[in-house]
Amino acid sequence: MNISIFGAGYVGLVTGTCLADFGHTVICVDKDEEKIKKLRKGIIPIYELGLEELVHRNLKEKRLSFTTNLEESIQSSLALYIAVNTPNSGDGAPDISNINAVAVAIAEHMDEYKVIVMKSTVPMGTCANVRVMIQKTLDEKFSPERLAKNPDIDPRMPDFDLVSNPEFLREGSAIEDFMRPNRIVVGTESDQARAIMKDIYRPFYLFETPMVFTTLETSEMIKYAANAFLATKISFINEMANICEKVGADVNMIAKGIGLDRRIGFKFLHASPGYGGSCFPKDTLALIDIAKNVGYDLKIVKATVAVNERQKKWMIEKIKKIIGNLKNKTIGILGLAFKPNTDDIRESAAITIIEGLKKDGAQIKAFDPVAMNAAKKVLKDIRYCNDAYEVMEDSDALVILTEWNEFRYLDLAKAKKLLKKPVLIDTRNIYEPERMKRLGFTYVSVGRK
Numbered sequence: 001m002n003i004s005i006f007g008a009g010y011v012g013l014v015t016g017t018c019l020a021d022f023g024h025t026v027i028c029v030d031k032d033e034e035k036i037k038k039l040r041k042g043i044i045p046i047y048e049l050g051l052e053e054l055v056h057r058n059l060k061e062k063r064l065s066f067t068t069n070l071e072e073s074i075q076s077s078l079a080l081y082i083a084v085n086t087p088n089s090g091d092g093a094p095d096i097s098n099i100n101a102v103a104v105a106i107a108e109h110m111d112e113y114k115v116i117v118m119k120s121t122v123p124m125g126t127c128a129n130v131r132v133m134i135q136k137t138l139d140e141k142f143s144p145e146r147l148a149k150n151p152d153i154d155p156r157m158p159d160f161d162l163v164s165n166p167e168f169l170r171e172g173s174a175i176e177d178f179m180r181p182n183r184i185v186v187g188t189e190s191d192q193a194r195a196i197m198k199d200i201y202r203p204f205y206l207f208e209t210p211m212v213f214t215t216l217e218t219s220e221m222i223k224y225a226a227n228a229f230l231a232t233k234i235s236f237i238n239e240m241a242n243i244c245e246k247v248g249a250d251v252n253m254i255a256k257g258i259g260l261d262r263r264i265g266f267k268f269l270h271a272s273p274g275y276g277g278s279c280f281p282k283d284t285l286a287l288i289d290i291a292k293n294v295g296y297d298l299k300i301v302k303a304t305v306a307v308n309e310r311q312k313k314w315m316i317e318k319i320k321k322i323i324g325n326l327k328n329k330t331i332g333i334l335g336l337a338f339k340p341n342t343d344d345i346r347e348s349a350a351i352t353i354i355e356g357l358k359k360d361g362a363q364i365k366a367f368d369p370v371a372m373n374a375a376k377k378v379l380k381d382i383r384y385c386n387d388a389y390e391v392m393e394d395s396d397a398l399v400i401l402t403e404w405n406e407f408r409y410l411d412l413a414k415a416k417k418l419l420k421k422p423v424l425i426d427t428r429n430i431y432e433p434e435r436m437k438r439l440g441f442t443y444v445s446v447g448r449k
Ligand SMILES: NC(=O)c1ccc[n+]([C@@H]2O[C@H](COP(=O)([O-])OP(=O)(O)OC[C@H]3O[C@@H](n4cnc5c(N)ncnc54)[C@H](O)[C@@H]3O)[C@@H](O)[C@H]2O)c1
Pocket: 006, 007, 008, 009, 010, 011, 012, 029, 030, 031, 032, 035, 083, 084, 085, 086, 098, 099, 101, 102, 119, 120, 121, 122, 167, 168, 169, 170, 171, 278, 279
């Protein structure tokens, strides 16, 4: 099938590439000319395991192409996926202007039946509004007055259907998540669109992937409900961690002890400096805003957000408690990305914590295996290092903020020599307190003695 994907970011590029790998002919469209130039040369603008190889293979097989030309990509495809960014507009509500821009372009250029597939995360009612917007443009374009004035226009108004198909992939394992999803959610009222979606995702039937067919609004809400629930799990275990520190319990054992209960499960029960990334922070705020607009006070999700903000601040306090006055102290930071295996620093707890430490006078040295280029755009006056050991040299303390695998087996004898004082603040609980004590470190983690 011919498919166009609008927005070649984390979601659009992964979706387009994986669909091309299934055998579809896919055009990825983006308004960012530089990005498209790079992609055409096979240069991948984001860090995502396995993506480069997959893009190269499908470029070579000519199933995947990249363009900034909206008109051509709209006309040459049956399915038009919208995967543009929907950032927080500042007051919690997502900014859907990118969605509207693509919708207007589709309405202007579509010439025959299209299935418009919403992959972006959007508030309930957005797909229905997009449908009204497109229909309005078509009605104007094909009005009897306009047709009478322009006899060259083909008078047959094209038909279209809207589908909500939220994406659940996680950065860092996006290809695996897309190729082997837990479920696929499709919201539509049209039998024709449902049949087309089934055809696009036919390869998933091999793995017996469950498909949830529902309405547009329910599908849109499933995405928010999923992210709010996962974010709540994170804030919950972080609250447990904070109590553990006060009562002498161990949050890792708490997570194991409750996670073994299949009704609860292990996932998203890691004590941490708080969730970040491009989804949980914005989607929780969006859901609170959506609820407020319908007169509902969403207490649990509000608490989740508040706990997450407090958690980041508590990490700063934890560091200050160990080091004392931060003026003229050098803090070595390991990890800037919001989680391992991605270069995404959007809403990363590391960024908030570093800014807090700087505000209190600390000098910062930092290293991240892949996120330093992204970080350099937002964190200016810190020293970026070439590896973890350069970070340690003459630092008053070492702070692990992202649990990259390469930070799990640091040469601790070398670390002790390089650091001014053997102080390790491990906000991801990747080292064992007993061992660190034996090695002579002042060691602090989250929710453990
Ligand atoms: N990143 C994730 O892990 C993830 C997971 C699930 C869902 N989502 C949702 O998917 C959507 C996209 O997220 P992302 O992280 O891929 O965003 P992104 O910022 O990585 O990429 C968005 C791309 O859209 C392009 N774009 C914006 N307006 C455009 C327009 N009018 N025409 C063409 N291109 C345009 C941008 O240039 C950019 O390249 C968001 O709604 C997000 O909430 C993201």
